[in-house]
Amino acid sequence: MNILTLVRQVPDAEARVKINAQQVDLDGATLVIDGMDEYGVEEALRLRESGAPVEQIIALAIGPKRNEDALRTALAMGVDRAIHVETDEKFDAVTLSRVVAQVAQAENASLILVGGQEADWDSQALGAASAERLGWPQLTWTNELKLDGETLTGRHDVDDGNESFRATLPVVVTTQQGLNEPRYPTLPNIMKAKKKELRKDDPAGYGLSSKVRTVNAEIQTRARLNRMIDGKDAQAAAQQLLDLLRNEAKVIA
Amino acid sequence: MILIVAEHTAGKLAKATLEMVTAARESGREGPITLLVLGQNIAAVANEAAAVADQVLVADMPELATYNAEVWAAATTQIAQEGEAHTVIIGGSRSGREYAPRVAVKLDAAYLEDATKLSSNGAALQAQRYTFLARVTETVDADGLVVVTVKPGSFAPAPPAAAAGEQYDVELSLPAARVEVTGKSVEKSSRVALTEADVIVTGGRGVGSPENFSRYVEALADNLGAGVGATRAVVDAGWRPYAEQVGQTGKTVQPKAYIALGVSGAVQHLSGMGKSKNIIAINKDAEAPIFKVADYGIVGDINEIVPALIEASRK
Ligand SMILES: Cc1cc2nc3c(=O)[nH]c(=O)nc-3n(C[C@H](O)[C@H](O)[C@H](O)COP(=O)(O)OP(=O)(O)OC[C@H]3O[C@@H](n4cnc5c(N)ncnc54)[C@H](O)[C@@H]3O)c2cc1C
Numbered sequence: 001m002n003i004l005t006l007v008r009q010v011p012d013a014e015a016r017v018k019i020n021a022q023q024v025d026l027d028g029a030t031l032v033i034d035g036m037d038e039y040g041v042e043e044a045l046r047l048r049e050s051g052a053p054v055e056q057i058i059a060l061a062i063g064p065k066r067n068e069d070a071l072r073t074a075l076a077m078g079v080d081r082a083i084h085v086e087t088d089e090k091f092d093a094v095t096l097s098r099v100v101a102q103v104a105q106a107e108n109a110s111l112i113l114v115g116g117q118e119a120d121w122d123s124q125a126l127g128a129a130s131a132e133r134l135g136w137p138q139l140t141w142t143n144e145l146k147l148d149g150e151t152l153t154g155r156h157d158v159d160d161g162n163e164s165f166r167a168t169l170p171v172v173v174t175t176q177q178g179l180n181e182p183r184y185p186t187l188p189n190i191m192k193a194k195k196k197e198l199r200k201d202d203p204a205g206y207g208l209s210s211k212v213r214t215v216n217a218e219i220q221t222r223a224r225l226n227r228m229i230d231g232k233d234a235q236a237a238a239q240q241l242l243d244l245l246r247n248e249a250k251v252i253a
Numbered sequence: 254m255i256l257i258v259a260e261h262t263a264g265k266l267a268k269a270t271l272e273m274v275t276a277a278r279e280s281g282r283e284g285p286i287t288l289l290v291l292g293q294n295i296a297a298v299a300n301e302a303a304a305v306a307d308q309v310l311v312a313d314m315p316e317l318a319t320y321n322a323e324v325w326a327a328a329t330t331q332i333a334q335e336g337e338a339h340t341v342i343i344g345g346s347r348s349g350r351e352y353a354p355r356v357a358v359k360l361d362a363a364y365l366e367d368a369t370k371l372s373s374n375g376a377a378l379q380a381q382r383y384t385f386l387a388r389v390t391e392t393v394d395a396d397g398l399v400v401v402t403v404k405p406g407s408f409a410p411a412p413p414a415a416a417a418g419e420q421y422d423v424e425l426s427l428p429a430a431r432v433e434v435t436g437k438s439v440e441k442s443s444r445v446a447l448t449e450a451d452v453i454v455t456g457g458r459g460v461g462s463p464e465n466f467s468r469y470v471e472a473l474a475d476n477l478g479a480g481v482g483a484t485r486a487v488v489d490a491g492w493r494p495y496a497e498q499v500g501q502t503g504k505t506v507q508p509k510a511y512i513a514l515g516v517s518g519a520v521q522h523l524s525g526m527g528k529s530k531n532i533i534a535i536n537k538d539a540e541a542p543i544f545k546v547a548d549y550g551i552v553g554d555i556n557e558i559v560p561a562l563i564e565a566s567r568k
Contacts, residue, residue, distance in 0.1 A: 125366055161496060164437075213393060
């Protein structure tokens with residue numbers, strides 16, 4: 001079987017995000033492989049290491065040039081080869097799922113791993129939309145995974161707690177914290193990764209056209225009161241805070 | 254028609270459903286507001302739904318006894334097609350954001366995810382949503398058939414409509430669920446659900462220990478009738494269940510008051526609670542980033558301030 005893992009290169013959580021001409025401008029921001037996707041790359045490697053009959057692990061990125069770095073990270077972690085559908089045009093997750101589905105079919109993948117929520121779009125849609133296009137079931141917010149033949153078992157979070165599940169491949173799985181601790185690429189593996197295939201694919205072949213337009217983007221910070229209460233006298237501070245919450249903010253009875 | 258898929262638990266309509274009704278009313282989209290109630294033995298929920306909607310479609314079937322993404326997507330799509338809905342609104346819960354993209358693909362519709370505001374601009378439906386770990390607010394729009402998920406806590410719950418809506422039973426032909434649930438653990442809490450709470454008390458690592466967490470965070474929450482939240486550091490340390498985690502990889506909350514005890518205010522945490530109406534922080538480090546977003550702050554030791562707060566709030 002082949003596993004497809006999706007990766008994106010996104011701003012580091014601490015990176016400053018700028019707006020330019022009403023759009024997000026990542027120029028100068030520190031960029032990293034999306035942590036949520038990294039869990040998926042790691043899990044693919046672990047499934048193979050645990051003895052599942054995994055032939056190829058292929059990393060796929062769709063988007064601007066910067067995603068090459070995410071693919072290099074995945075290759076250095078141990079995936080076999082990478083595909084980059086390079087485009088500067090902005091597509092929403094449901095549109096991008098067209099590429100995922102077509103690549104999954106072309107590469108004969110029967111398991112797709114993708115981060116539960118990407119740190120650039122704050123979207124959870126890519127896994128589900130890809131699953132629907134392929135006619136596959138999906139398991140989201142997975143934090144435990146085992147593969148025995150074609151049978152996938154594990155646990156994932158649901159609205160009111162968590163569930164253990166069983167499903168038969170092919171499946172789309174979305175990954176998150178708790179699933180594993182992603183490995184650091186070692187220097188020898190980083191060197192080796194340079195020789196691995198990173199194929200560029202023409203986006204034109206995938207029939208993409210976004211139905212969602214971005215009208216503008218802004219950094220909206222809510223003005224905060226920043227009222228500081230002196231904490232030296234605990235009793236007085238507690239009383240003052242409660243008074244403010246009751247009478248000024250009116251948030252407690 | 255505007256189709257809303259009702260969210261309900263334990264035989265009661267969720268607050269999120271009332272929020273979606275407001276979102277529909279504010280969207281500027283035309284046509285009757287239709288609530289679709291999926292489930293089994295849901296007559297009581299349907300009655301509650303009728304109070305706020307123009308009409309209620311009730312699919313009361315054993316196949317809908319438990320949620321499944323593929324089944325929910327199929328049900329919603331069938332009704333949207335039969336009713337010629339131009340707008341489908343689904344809750345921004347974990348499950349809602351899981352099956353809504355499938356509905357968008359099935360309907361070949363645009364998908365506006367996790368909207369915090371909705372309005373119409375000519376033929377286009379405009380939505381605001383947060384991106385980049387909630388540091389950016391983007392406005393997006395789409396024409397024609399649109400599937401929208403609505404972020405919990407972003408719209409006021411709708412008051413009852415002037416007249417109760419008509420109820421209709423619907424029959425659906427549904428696919429079999431392909432994911433088999435082999436076990437379930439419900440992280441039950443005797444307290445209000447985080448996404449429904451007006452007040453949340455959250456503890457971070459600064460609380461010191463699991464025992465202190467109960468003694469301080471839970472006790473204060475109980476006095477205030479509040480929900481209990483936790484940071485990832487606390488969840489990773491095994492002090493609290495993941496269900497209580499607030500942040501990028503936990504829950505997003507927008508209560509009227511968010512009281513953060515011993516929480517540093519890392520970006521990943523802020524992305525889950527930064528839109529709360531009032532933020533109250535207690536931290537011994539005056540430089541902690543949480544103070545930058547706080548409305549009220551006390552620089553002080555949890556071990557001194559919180560017992561005083563618990564004592565004072567008991568009166
Ligand atoms: C991919 C990713 C996803 C993440 N998702 C989340 C998420 O969803 N939610 C989340 O919360 N975090 C998340 N994190 C982790 C986040 O970066 C922080 O590590 C975490 O929020 C810190 O938790 P904390 O504030 O409890 O602990 P700390 O950072 O250790 O802060 C403890 C605070 O308590 C104060 N303190 C200590 N003792 C006392 C005392 N006696 N009295 C008063 N104050 C005291 C300290 O001054 C300090 O500010 C994520 C990280 C990554 C990389």
